[in-house]
Amino acid sequence: MLRLKDPQLTLWDALLPSDLVQLNPELARVDELLEDDKFMAPFISRFDARLGRPTIPIETYLRLMYLKHRYGLGYEVLVQEVNDSIKWRRFCRIPLTQKVPHATTLIKLTKRCGPGVVEELNKALVQEAREKKIIRGRKLQVDTTVVEANIHHPTDAGLLADGVRVITRTVKKIQEAGVTLAGTFHNRQRSIKKRIYAINKVLKHRSNEAYQEVREITGAILKTTRKVIAEATCIVREAKDTLQQQGDQIKGKIHALVQTLEETISRTEKIVTQTAAVQEGNLHLPDRMVSIFDPDARPIKRGKANAPVEFGYKVLLQEVEHKIITGYKVLRGNPADDTLLFGAVEDHTETFNHPPHALAADRGFGGSGNENGCHQLGVKQVSLPRKGKISKARKAYQSQSWFKRLQRWRAGGEATISLLKRKYGLRRSLSRGYEGTTTWVGYGILAYNLHRLATIV
Incomplete structure (x- = not known):
């Protein structure tokens, strides 16, 4: 049985001094953002409101998952920290007289919801940012990274x-x-x-x-x-x-x-x-399994000096102004970057109801025909460096001020990816399988976007 919200706080909570329960500006803003009913819709469509055992309040679950991925906590540590902090209890809407939900309850609910719920939550947050005119979707940058699977080096x-x-x-x-x-x-x-x-x-x-x-x-x-x-x-x-x-x-x-x-x-x-x-001597296996525990993980060669081959999943990220991630896609294997560009532009058009005015990506997306294809999709300025040796005319084209300005903006996306890996868990997924990794990445991006919007407004 679905429970969206908990009843009002108890008398004991009302007697606490205001200094003990006042949230810091970040948590207060995130709490205000999560108050929108849009974030309840994905759960309403998947749970029965009358039959079955009552769930924990969804408003509590969302705030607990934000804290987990915002601070990189495990489920057990998360429960302990929330239990010991009056402010975090107030943020998660948990009265003093109630127990914090058990770690296994959070794990089971996360598995039950799956990647579909968190994808809809991210879309709802982007929609809220659009309605408040924080983002307009005029610029788009696309990049890929690798989220490692939680496995040992395969032999x-x-x-x-x-x-x-x-x-x-x-x-x-x-x-x-x-x-x-x-x-x-x-x-x-x-x-x-x-x-x-x-x-x-x-x-x-x-x-x-x-x-x-x-x-x-x-x-x-x-x-x-x-x-x-x-x-x-x-x-x-x-x-x-x-x-x-x-x-x-x-x-x-x-x-x-x-x-x-x-x-x-x-x-x-x-x-x-x-x-x-x-x-028998065949060292080139196209669909090689690298773990018996995570059968969907694959070896991904990215050409990095410190990590020539990574084992996990490729992730496509779409970023707009104010460093907000408006779209993500977890991919099996290692598809070429230049095959993913058109899909990213189409997803952006569907989200904002118009194509981006400017598009920036790195050299890996500069396949033959991609630039003309983006122009046909309605993009006015396409900053895609060509692969290999370029002609004098192409060199002059890539030296234009708008082209270089978009490339400088695109370089800032590397910092976003680094932040996602260092602070929001995208370096290594602790959930196994394709669905588990997609859910993990989705909650990491949701926590990142909530934090960004809380600091912008």
């Missing part, structure tokens, strides 16, 4: 070991749950761990012979993983037969364990396939 042997470990752990849980299994399952984690240690010792030599020896050890781990998959597949088949025979007598937790085991086997099989290809 073929390490990924195989992860698959074997998760499969063994899940099979053990199924057996402990009381499911009768006739087939045997051998725990091979110890042998794989010994081979991982052997790889670490061999890599200290840093020679071509060491590389060949590592490939041999990886081949042995590959054979062991195939045996584990074969035994686990038989376990899944037997467990499904048992579930079908006993029917309603089996708990839902066992169904979930069997489903988890099946998914893990599927992911491990993909890792086995790509490892076998590497063993």
Whole structure:
């Protein structure tokens, strides 16, 4: 059951001195921005207002998520900090006589809402800024960055070991749950761990012979993983037969364990396939899995000296005047930047009901035909540096004052990306999967935009 707002504060809250409950200017302005009913609409369309267990008040949830991403707090630390601060309690609309919502409650509600809710919240905030004429959408700059997945550095042997470990752990849980299994399952984690240690010792030599020896050890781990998959597949088949025979007598937790085991086997099989290809000498795999825990994450090569390859998701950001982010898109894989430009302009036109007067982007977006295409979409000034060697005429065109002015403005967008990474969690997503990362990025941008608007007005 949906609860939008909490009843009025208690008598104890009214007796507190004003100095203890007065919010600082930033929180007071954010509180005023979140008071708009637009922010309740995404939740109203997804929750029943009469049936089910009551949710925490949505106004409280929104303010808690702002504090979490504004200050980079974990759920448990967030609950502790709000519980200890009278001002943060007042900001989150939590009376002194009530408990702060538990961390697991916030986690479950965030998963239940998913990326769709936070996307609508960001759109509602941009719409509010438009109505108050803070932004007009006359200028647009587009850029991309990478949000790293919360995974360890992937290696073929390490990924195989992860698959074997998760499969063994899940099979053990199924057996402990009381499911009768006739087939045997051998725990091979110890042998794989010994081979991982052997790889670490061999890599200290840093020679071509060491590389060949590592490939041999990886081949042995590959054979062991195939045996584990074969035994686990038989376990899944037997467990499904048992579930079908006993029917309603089996708990839902066992169904979930069997489903988890099946998914893990599927992911491990993909890792086995790509490892076998590497063993044969094929080092160029187009859709390479880099984690069994975050199967949608991909290697992204950006050409940076300190990080040649990053593992995670590419994010497209659209920024207008006053450094407000009006649009974002989390992308799977590493699509070329020049293929994303037209979509960004069309999204901007849909948001503001008119195309931007000026557009600025870096050289990566300067593909053939992009400049003319943007002019056809209604953009008057397009500041897109061309790739490669340019002619004298093009050099003179890019030396015009308006072109250089837009490029200087675009360079300021790098500072925005840096701020998002340092202060709002866009360096690394602690939520796994494509949907989890999209939700994480969305709340980070929502907190950033709220803070920007609070400081502007």
